[in-house]
Amino acid sequence: MSSFYSFGDLYIGQTETLSRTITDADVTIHAAVSLDTNPVHLDEEVDRRSHFGARVAHGMLSAGPISALLGARLPGPGTIYVSQSLTFHAPVRIGQTATAMVRITDLNLLQKSATLRTTCMVKENVVIDGEACLLVPSRR
Template sequence: MDKEFLENITFDELALGQQASLNKTLKQEDISLFAVMSGDVNPAHMDPVFAKSDIFRGIVGHGMWSGSLISALLGTVLPGPVTIYLEQDIKFRKPVRIGDNITITLIVRDKRSDKPIVTFDCKGVNQRGDIVIEGLATVLAPTQKIRVARADLPHIEIHNHDRFQAIIQSWRPSAQRLFIR
């Protein structure tokens, strides 16, 4: 895959059975960033103490993190730039945990004859071969060939500053004495 440019595959170039894949490993930073962007701060994703007692017995990634990998593959590889995501029907089969390496594969399932609409089979598999997500995605495929420079993404760091909580707590009694007098 070209790291500097994105080139689409037009509706006419797409063939039934054609496929593309990408893989990504879920990191704690991905969970934190997804929570910031989506507002989904469900303790199953954010609170290790809570998560130990829930159904998954530990922190799990947001289901839509896996779904967003499908969107990334559709928008950058197959069919690529100018693709419009119309519909999805996905099922989350197993939780994705920090350190899981997920391979998302899209396969052209159907092409409509009256419009440039394409349906893809979608599947995400972890490093153990477990299906974690599967379903269908329907897109309006590009009809014009384009090649564009890949966008430069900003460097983002997420800091949780929990390490300062002990210091803050240790000063709290002193601060109260200063202001109560």
């Protein structure tokens, strides 16, 4: 179920998480939609010889749950992305479950904006981290 937070409902330290297991179909569909057909995501033979030694999900596919959290849960519907930084620390392999977490680190009352730390983990390992800045509706 979606949350419906207005700017006044938010507080520093507020968090939300979302998990998703990456499937072969996810990778194939993402390749088609994004036009990123790099063989490291799609060709098992190429992947065995790659730096990773096996197929890996697209980085932006792995980061997708972060966007889902921001747009559907915290802050939620009506939120406008202003910026997002991402650092990729490790790949997400097909079959692995990635858990995204967002945590509010700053609120700007004048701009009605929020800054959030964004993290994606596989088990206890951070695979992606970064920061997002968003505009948040004042009233719902």
